[in-house]
Amino acid sequence: MATIDDVAKLAGVSTATVSRVLNNTANVSEETRAKVLYAIEKLNFKPKFSAKALAKSKKRFKIGLGLGKRMQLLRDESDELGGQFYGIIVREIKALAMMHGAIVKELWLEDDLYEKFDGFILVGLDVTREILKKFKDTEKPIVLLDHYITGEEIDSVLSDNYNGAFCAVNYLINKGYKDIIHIHGPLTSYSFKRRHDGYIDAMKNAKLKSQCYEYDDVKNNIDVVIQKIIKGKIPEAIFASNDITAMRIISELKKYKIGIPDKVKIIGFDDIPMAKKFNPPLTTVKVFKQEMGSIAFKRLYELMLNENIHPTRISVYTKFIRRKSG
DSSP, rough: OOOOOHHHHHHHHHHHHHHHHHHTOOOHHHHHHHHHHHHHHOOOOOOOOOHHHHHHHSSSOOEEEOOOOOHHHTGGOTTTTTTTHHHHHHHHHHHHHTTTEEEEEEEEETSSOSSSSSSSEEEEETOHHHHHHHTTTTTTEEEESSOOOOOOEEEEEEEEEHHHHHHHHHOOOHHHHOOOOEEEEEEHHHHHHHHHHHHHHHHHTTOOOOOEEEEEETTTTTHHHHHHHHHHHOOOOESSSSSHHHHHHHHHHHHOOOTTTTTEEOOOOOGGGGGGSSSOBBBBEEOOOHHHHHHHHHHHHHHHTOOOOOOEEEEEEEEEEOOOOO
């Protein structure tokens, strides 16, 4: 059976750091926490207090973690920890479940439900109204994570996408830039749509013209989008709907010898681990991924215990991170 020393050795940290992660007693960086949670999962480490949590709840809850095929298609952008964005969220959910004596099983959103679950966390924009209905028909508690479907009274946990985008674009405007464009993924995503709205309103408030370009973030046709843009006047700045998009934009502009940030300022969104290591390090909006995963799990746990059952939509504030690309 794995020990806390085994976890520390695999994660490359001290046992004190592992303890801080397990107990949430001190500030631990996102990257370090992800390494510790990876080691815990890899070693199937069971903290002693998970038994206490199980005894308290009187039941070993089984949670279905619904993931979309889009995440599988984007997995080429992932790192060894299982993903630059959703991987961090999923690992947080699994770690908390283990600490509470719960079982988590991943399932594809599109698949039929043959197993019985006590509740579901459904992740990302692949959750359509039709898919949601399938899960609602089970009459089990549901929490949407990083997504919301307009008109549905359903528990949801989101980042503050609108305000984060509004502040990022305002940063560029306050620096004196006027020719700012927005490149975004599909607006069927609630998060992308709110970031788009934040951009539009920031430009409108400054009496500046909005210029938006949508691209297919799964098939990655950023080359086509950039060709369209540089045929005309090269913009002063580009606000991207997420960090992966921003990095693809930078890589494509480099092919045309367009310097970043000398010629064009680039701002992303999410602050994935790769962002600070990119060349140049990416100016972005930090999404608190671990907090979102933690809140989603705790909210579902409440619902499975039949506590505070009125639906809530929880928005986690973002933070602007200035680096060298913007």
